[in-house]
């Protein structure tokens with residue numbers, strides 16, 4: 001790849017062979033490395049874009065993207081109004097622990113158990129339900145002060161089909177023609193405050209798509225308000241703001257995007273004509289994806305029917321490519337712009353043939369022991385890591401003001417088995 005084609009905000013890190021070798025020696029590999037500056041600059045940029053377009057808005061960071069407590073508290077320190085989009089009891093727990101205000105949390109579950117709903121009603125101001133039956137389960141526990149429902153407008157969009165979360169094939173949300181019954185039931189129970197939410201897919205890079213989606217949500221909101229005689233207190237457009245994982249993709253222009261969304265929103269809700277609902281978003285990738293890379297070492301090179309570069313990171317460390325066949329830039333540490341002399345699949349040591357971090361990738365020649373960096377893993381990287389093949393999860397390191405800190409130590413074998421019963425067999 002010619003130097004001019006290589007683009008990434010964290011390129012200066014991975015081009016520094018000495019610093020990366022030092023990190024690898026100090027913390028071991030594979031290791032997730034985050035740049036605090038990139039993370040906070042993404043957050044500030046997003047907040048500025050929203051504040052220019054909306055007077056009442058809330059950013060709820062999608063915790064499923066990354067729940068490292070140190071990173072969350074850093075974000076909260078930088079933006080005290082930061083909220084959280086939680087989708088599990090664990091995400092509510094960590095929102096509490098890092099001090100994200102209850103009033104700034106939205107809970108979107110699906111197929112929630114009664115226990116989960118009980119916890120959600122206690123721990124999140126905005127409860128966003130995926131079905132009328134969820135509301136029925138909830139109302140047997142308590143009638144909430146406020147309720148929101150997740151709209152499925154009949155279409156969705158994502159960077160590939162597996163991450164489209166609305167439309168006829170999606171398991172999420174309530175169809176347009178059915179959602180009125182959910183609000184009506186809640187209204188009958190005495191609920192007075194309402195929200196509406198839609199999350200239609202992840203990885204969208206086309207600002208016009210978001211305008212199209214927001215228009216569909218607003219048309220539904222207006223129809224429901226007219227039919228049921230209430231006014232929405234919030235409208236959430238969900239997450240799904242994409243990042244350029246691939247070389248030929250351009251980043252979203254956030255000022256342009258939220259400028260257009262603000263204009264669309266205020267065509268429906270004009271402050272001169274009455275109360276304006278709070279505009280909410282639930283971004284994950286756009287805040288944290290490009291702020292993290294995975295530093296991993298080449299453990300073996302094999303020439304088979306095709307070439308393989310074996311790494312100490314696999315689908316257990318970073319699942320997205322195996323799960324979705326996603327493309328992530330990979331750079332040779334120290335020489336990201338070296339001429340490509342190799343076409344290979346990048347794989348780990350997992351006993352699965354889907355264990356891939358890249359397929360048929362043109363790459364500079366590498367040797368055993370070389371370091372490579374897998375880019376844009378800050379979102380859905382560590383949070384999807386797993387212990388398959390009984391391999392401990394990796395460490396996480398933050399670079400801040402030129403210094404590195406361990407923000408999650410590498411898991412040990414003892415950690416993996418710490419809560420199991422040994423039937424007397426341990427060391428026996």
Ligand SMILES: Cc1ncc(COP(=O)(O)O)c(C=O)c1O
Nearest residue numbers: 062199202239240282283284285
């Ligand atoms: C309800 C909800 N909100 C927000 C997000 C965040 O999406 P993204 O990281 O694409 O912004 C997701 C991701 O799946 C989601 O399910």
